[in-house]
Amino acid sequence: MxxxxxxxxxxxxxxxxxxxxxxxxxxxxxxxxxxxxxxxxxxxxxxxxxxxxxxxxxxxxxxxxxxSVFDIRSPRRKYGLLLLMAFANMMLPLCDTIYLPSLVAIEKDLNTTSTATAASVAIYLFTVGAASLVWGPAADKWGRKLVLWTSSAMFLGFSFGCAFAPNITVLIVFRALQGMAVAAYGVGASAVLADTFPPQERGKAMGILSIPLLVGPIMGPLIGGGLSYTLGWRSTFFAMVVLGGVIFLLLLFFMEETNHSHVLRRVRSNGGKLESFSFKEEVHQPAFTAPHRPLMLLLDPVVLPTVAAMVICFGVMFSSLIVLPLRLAGPPYRLNEAQIGAANVAGGAGSFFAAPIGGMLADWAARRWPSHPTGRTLVGAPVALIAIPGSCLMYAWALHTHAHLAVVLTATTILGASLAFIMPATFALVSIVKQRNAAAASGAINSLMFLLSGLFVLVTPTGMATMGLGPYVSLLSSIAFAALLIANVSTVVAVRRTAAEAAAAGPDAEAGGGGGGGGEKGAAA
Structure with missing residues (x-):
């Protein structure tokens, strides 16, 4: 052959x-x-x-x-890169939520308003979303390692700026810059996994990578609440400096370039017989994609319904949990900053245990329904269809009616776990269908997730004041349910159609289905 x-x-x-x-x-x-x-x-x-x-x-x-380009690293080296990327990816949500318990303290110390402090939260989410559209194409063009090194150095400097901010205006500016820098972690992490793990193993890898992305919004208040309560709100940003410094050193000493085209170019540059060296998979020349182009990648009907559902669900979760510190600080709970942070552990625990399971289920589903790439969502998406809206309703109405704290924490646990059943499958699906532009496509997903979350953060106070927490989250839950229902129906229809076409074409055609890999050649590009 x-x-x-x-x-x-x-x-x-x-x-x-x-x-x-x-x-x-x-x-x-x-x-x-x-x-x-x-x-x-x-x-x-x-x-x-x-x-x-x-x-x-x-x-x-x-x-x-x-x-195969996916066979050039041992399993130990692959999972070493995965753990490194998971640690870096944790900074994306942790950096936003770590100082939520200290918003009241910031308001008093900087002599500002609650609207201004809320803006410091929203501006971070907006800049993460916008910068992801640039970091993704940059990582595809110039490599993963250079982008991660550069963004890590920027993150350190901007975190110092937040820690020493003398007023709310300076804090908002440096929060925006901090979000711009940290956005590269999410983009780079997904791209490295797309470079390293073959399609049939990618669901599990994405499941592990999703743990910090889902746990970060929960663990941030836990860490930040304790720091703010004992050392003041500025200590939360010094903690970011320390964590950022650790990540920078880990990237400096252990990160390797994984972009397929860069690896192939380094091999061929040795000359001689290696000028004809090639991998089994098609490797394309790197190119910088215009910032708006990554969003166009997600308009592919193969991935659009699933991506839209996951992004909406992430925004609904973020909007729902953002009110937890405020509600727990008031009657009848009256928790302090440290206690509020501890209350967030429940949701993080749900995500921690469910994310690897969600990823492995996605890989199993891809083998079970190999006729179409979206077959990998046929287990997780139906679970999310019931669990995400149901847990949101349980959580919101428990707080609305001042139910026992145990009910609230149970709901947050289910919510954290339920999102883990669709997120790994979604990232794996997009990285497989858009293998050539894995970093750009991942950046587009992160962009939509955080832009929508930022919008929800701005809208939620008005929605709660106008409708009340229970009715407002009920509205969000109905939107999430509708998006998940559309994604589930479109997936079932696509899998059945392609399975029927493959069966009619013969066993050879059926074996070449898109569920297990192949990148863009196996699906609409």
């Missing part, structure tokens, strides 16, 4: 790779071990000058031309 041609490879190079791939086994066996790597870089380049297809030492293993 010949080596598939890689986008951008010249015909002579492709012919050479194909000829090398047909070399007899004896020739392959004669190939000696590669010489020692020339440096200690995360991806070591060391040509194999023996007979057979061009080979290179990547990630500690000898990889021959025509191998």
């Amino acid at each position: 010949g080596v598939p041609r890689i986008a951008g490879a010249s015909p002579p190079a492709a012919a050479a790779a194909a000829a090398a791939a047909s070399a007899p086994p004896d020739a392959l066996a004669a190939a000696g071990p590669p010489p020692p790597p020339p440096d200690q870089a995360a991806v070591d380049l060391s040509a194999d000058h023996g007979a057979g297809p061009p080979a290179v030492k990547l990630g500690g293993s000898l990889v021959r031309s025509g191998s």
Whole structure:
């Protein structure tokens, strides 16, 4: 079997790779071990000058031309990158919610209004959403590592600015800049996983990556409440400096470039036989996408209903939980800052345990219904259809009627868990269908999530004052239910249609379905 041609490879190079791939086994066996790597870089380049297809030492293993790009790293190295990205991704929501318990203290210390302090929350969400549209294309063009390094250094500086803000205006400005910098973590993390894990393993990986994204909004108040109560509100931003510094050092010493085109270019730059080196998957030349283009990627009917439902559900969850500190501080609960932070642990615990399960269920569903990429959502989305609106209603009306705190915490646990059943599947779906623009597509999702959440943060106080907490969240829950229902119906229709078409075309066509991988070639691009 010949080596598939890689986008951008010249015909002579492709012919050479194909000829090398047909070399007899004896020739392959004669190939000696590669010489020692020339440096200690995360991806070591060391040509194999023996007979057979061009080979290179990547990630500690000898990889021959025509191998899968997803096989160049050992499982240990893959999961090491996953844990690093999960830690960095935690900063995205944690940075926003860590100082929520201290909003009243900020208002008093900076002699400002509740409207201005709420603006410092919303502006962060808006800049995260807007910057994601730029960081994503930048990571596709210039690589994941450079973008993450740059944004980490910026985050450190802007966090210091927040900690030393003398008035609310300066705080709002640096909060906006902080959001702009931290947005790269979410974009880069999803892109690194899309580079590293093959489609059939990506649901589980995205499930693990989703844990900090779902736990962050819950754990932020826990950490921030204790810090603010004991050391003052500025300590929350010094905590961000410390965490940001740790992430910067981890990225500096352990991050490696994963972008497929950058890895392939580094291999071919060694010259000689490696000029014809290629991977089994098609690798495209990197290009910077205009900031509005990532949003256009999500208009693909294959991913649009699922993405829309997940984004709306995230916004509804954020809007619902943002009122928890204010309600728990008043009667009949009357909790202090530290106690309010502890009350948020329930929702984080639900997300922590449910996110890996949601990811593994997505992988299982992709194998069970392989005829269409959205088959991976056929388990998680129906669960979310019932659990997300139901838990939102339970949570809101428990607070509205001043029910026992245990009822409120039970509802937040279910809400945190239920979103974990759709989020990993959604990110995995988009990264598979849009493999070529994985970072840009991930940035578009993050952009919509945080822009909508910021809008909800601004609207929620007015909605609550006008309608009351219970009726207002009931309205949001009905919107989430409608979006999830549309996503579920469209998925079932698409899977049944493509399964019927594949069955009619024969077993070979059915085996080539889009559920397990293939990127954009297996679905509408």
